[in-house]
Amino acid sequence: MSESNSRNLSQRITAEHILLIGLLVVSAYMFVEAAEFRDPSGMFPRFIASITFLGALVLLLEPFLPAPLRAVVSESGDVFDSYEEEIEEVEAQTEEMDDMTTDREPTVDSKEECDNETSAEAVTGATDERQFESHSILPSPRAAMENKRFVLSVMTAGYVVLCYLISFLFASPVFVFAYSYWVDHDWYITVGLTAGAFGIVYGFMGLLNVQLNSGVLVG
Amino acid sequence: MLDALSEAISIILTGEPLLWLTVGILIGIFVGSLPGIGASLGMALILPLTLPLDGVNAIILLVSIYSGGMYGGSIAAILLNAPGTSAAAATTLDGYPLSRQGQAITALAMSAVASTLGGFITIVLLILISPFLVRMVLLFGSPQYFLIALLGIAMIAIVARGSLIRGVVSGMFGLLIATIGMAPMVPQQRFTFGDPALFDGISFVAALIGLFAIAEMINLAGEEGGVAQTDMEITGSIRSGISSVLTKPYLIAKSSLIGMGIGSVPGAGSTVSTFVSYAEALRSSDDPDSFGAGNHEGLIAAESANNATIPGSLIPTFSFGIPGSGSTAVLLGGLIMHGLQPGPNLFSSDLQITYAVFIALFLGNFVILFVGLTFISRMGVLTKIDTDIIIPMIVVLAVVGGFLLRINWIDVLTVFGLGIIGYYMKRYNYSVIAFVLGIVLGPIAEENFARSLTLSDGSLMIFVNDPLSLIIVIAIVALTIGPAIRGVFKKQLG
Numbered sequence: 217m218s219e220s221n222s223r224n225l226s227q228r229i230t231a232e233h234i235l236l237i238g239l240l241v242v243s244a245y246m247f248v249e250a251a252e253f254r255d256p257s258g259m260f261p262r263f264i265a266s267i268t269f270l271g272a273l274v275l276l277l278e279p280f281l282p283a284p285l286r287a288v289v290s291e292s293g294d295v296f297d298s299y300e301e302e303i304e305e306v307e308a309q310t311e312e313m314d315d316m317t318t319d320r321e322p323t324v325d326s327k328e329e330c331d332n333e334t335s336a337e338a339v340t341g342a343t344d345e346r347q348f349e350s351h352s353i354l355p356s357p358r359a360a361m362e363n364k365r366f367v368l369s370v371m372t373a374g375y376v377v378l379c380y381l382i383s384f385l386f387a388s389p390v391f392v393f394a395y396s397y398w399v400d401h402d403w404y405i406t407v408g409l410t411a412g413a414f415g416i417v418y419g420f421m422g423l424l425n426v427q428l429n430s431g432v433l434v435g
Numbered sequence: 436m437l438d439a440l441s442e443a444i445s446i447i448l449t450g451e452p453l454l455w456l457t458v459g460i461l462i463g464i465f466v467g468s469l470p471g472i473g474a475s476l477g478m479a480l481i482l483p484l485t486l487p488l489d490g491v492n493a494i495i496l497l498v499s500i501y502s503g504g505m506y507g508g509s510i511a512a513i514l515l516n517a518p519g520t521s522a523a524a525a526t527t528l529d530g531y532p533l534s535r536q537g538q539a540i541t542a543l544a545m546s547a548v549a550s551t552l553g554g555f556i557t558i559v560l561l562i563l564i565s566p567f568l569v570r571m572v573l574l575f576g577s578p579q580y581f582l583i584a585l586l587g588i589a590m591i592a593i594v595a596r597g598s599l600i601r602g603v604v605s606g607m608f609g610l611l612i613a614t615i616g617m618a619p620m621v622p623q624q625r626f627t628f629g630d631p632a633l634f635d636g637i638s639f640v641a642a643l644i645g646l647f648a649i650a651e652m653i654n655l656a657g658e659e660g661g662v663a664q665t666d667m668e669i670t671g672s673i674r675s676g677i678s679s680v681l682t683k684p685y686l687i688a689k690s691s692l693i694g695m696g697i698g699s700v701p702g703a704g705s706t707v708s709t710f711v712s713y714a715e716a717l718r719s720s721d722d723p724d725s726f727g728a729g730n731h732e733g734l735i736a737a738e739s740a741n742n743a744t745i746p747g748s749l750i751p752t753f754s755f756g757i758p759g760s761g762s763t764a765v766l767l768g769g770l771i772m773h774g775l776q777p778g779p780n781l782f783s784s785d786l787q788i789t790y791a792v793f794i795a796l797f798l799g800n801f802v803i804l805f806v807g808l809t810f811i812s813r814m815g816v817l818t819k820i821d822t823d824i825i826i827p828m829i830v831v832l833a834v835v836g837g838f839l840l841r842i843n844w845i846d847v848l849t850v851f852g853l854g855i856i857g858y859y860m861k862r863y864n865y866s867v868i869a870f871v872l873g874i875v876l877g878p879i880a881e882e883n884f885a886r887s888l889t890l891s892d893g894s895l896m897i898f899v900n901d902p903l904s905l906i907i908v909i910a911i912v913a914l915t916i917g918p919a920i921r922g923v924f925k926k927q928l929g
């Protein structure tokens with residue numbers, strides 16, 4: 217029982233929760249640290265940190281708030297809402313037309329809608345296609361998408377570290393080559409992009425007269 | 436005033452600014468036409484490269500990218516129903532249906548002419564009202580600058596699309612980040628961990644590069660294949676596009692003024708102005724039912740408001756250092772990087788620079804018109820560049836560009852760290868623009884607050900004891916409690 221509870225809890229923790237916890241930790245630290253500052257330089261950060269902390273806390277505890285308070289938390293502050301409502305109808309009409317004629321990748325907005333759909337389907341039952349996906353050995357397009365974003369984030373982190381170690385001039389082609397190889401570009405595109413990355417950094421060096429060819433291990 | 440204007444014209448006629456203007460418009464059209472890239476990202480990436488340029492040329496280059504990007508966004512919106520920039524979202528409503536009806540060239544010609552005319556009208560208007568702006572800006576002292584910064588922060592209520600609390604948390608987090616480094620007025624290092632690289636604080640340009648470049652690339656990485664997923668046969672008539680726009684001067688004037696007016700509200704930006712302009716065209720149309728199915732008025736309204744937003748957004752940016760959008764935030768970074776302090780100076784001793792930028796924007800519209808009408812049938816090529824080719828190059832430009840800002844590894848970490856945070860903020864609807872406003876306005880607010888209190892020997896009455904301050908205070912209160920009151924009214928009206 218407790219095992220399934222903890223599994224449920226871990227499934228419900230999203231990146232947003234981690235973002236909010238991060239904000240709580242940072243704002244709490246800044247609030248405490250600012251108390252040590254000479255007056256009046258601590259006043260402003262303490263004030264801002266306290267609002268950030270309270271805001272993040274309210275958002276973190278949003279599901280546990282009573283319904284009226286929850287409505288206040290999700291209340292939109294956008295004063296242009298009324299205009300959006302006015303054109304929503306037109307947009308829906310256009311999307312309908314688009315759906316009938318094309319079969320395109322979802323845009324960011326429609327992806328967000330997909331997120332909502334997914335949660336709704338968790339209650340009402342998934343569509344046939346999604347059921348197929350969930351039983352398939354192949355990863356779903358959504359999981360593949362997330363995987364690609366995660367790999368790019370990790371590669372970028374690696375690139376930053378590599379720049380520190382072997383310099384921008386040598387790390388940039390390595391990063392571009394690795395990315396191109398991973399996304400399976402044709403060899404001539406990979407070579408072109410790798411040379412391009414080297415050229416860009418080399419161009420910066422010449423143009424701005426800055427040392428970009430020395431890292432901790434090189435130069 | 437006329438002296439400054441003639442000096443500005445002679446600056447432009449030296450030739451070099453004309454070159455940067457053309458380069459900027461072309462880069463802008465290129466980045467604007469790539470869905471997911473856009474003007475602010477292009478400007479953020481180019482910003483470190485402007486270091487060898489002198490201030491005027493650098494600002495002309497940046498503002499031209501902004502202008503070109505605004506127009507470029509409509510290309511993908513019309514051909515693919517995928518707006519290159521959020522500002523072009525309203526263009527998709529009638530632009531794309533026109534393309535599907537075989538009138539892509541007509542729609543693209545309409546977009547070029549309407550954008551150009553919107554830009555022309557509002558730039559001339561901006562030059563005409565600039566003497567009044569000068570007088571207004573000179574009325575502002577430290578207390579009013581603090582209040583204006585506070586007003587900008589209160590604008591988070593407008594910017595925060597979706598949950599107000601999420602918007603406030605984003606803005607406050609930005610303000611918090613801005614407190615890192617040396618405190619204003621008092622020699623006190625804050626949150627620096629004793630590292631000299633942090634003594635000057637977090638570079639907001641590095642933050643912008645992270646938020647606009649890295650975050651956007653992570654987002655784009657999840658989209659399979661090329662930027663363009665459909666093929667569109669480009670047919671239609673340039674002549675009918677031009678004549679359709681020229682027969683609606685009232686609509687263009689009205690949409691341009693809406694664009695400029697809303698563009699001058701910090702935080703509102705071109706996305707809002709184009710939708711408001713579109714909604715107004717729909718409201719006042721004799722044929723509202725055809726909106727969304729390829730109505731020319733809908734496209735013209737959105738496009739003329741689009742480029743008209745730029746002069747409007749320059750008003751708060753140049754006058755008070757308050758950016759109206761991501762693009763103007765980068766522009767503000769460019770001004771500061773090149774030693775041009777927004778505020779009274781840009782309207783007194785540096786007035787010729789301000790006018791040179793305005794004239795460059797005016798001339799830039801000719802380039803937009805020329806490119807828009809000459810290469811119209813080849814525009815589709817821009818939208819077919821594979822995402823996976825763009826991503827690694829932009830990551831390289833962002834990381835190297837971040838380092839070049841101050842030759843500082845903290846800036847590289849800022850680019851990367853805020854890139855990751857920015858991606859998740861966007862994903863969970865935390866307003867990135869509110870965050871940017873926080874970072875930009877934090878130092879202005881804190882510094883002018885401290886200076887005002889020094890002037891008044893600690894009395895807060897300095898913020899309400901003159902009519903101008905009082906008006907700003909009332910505006911701040913209205914903005915802060917406005918959404919809550921609106922919510923109550925909404926509930927009462929059912």
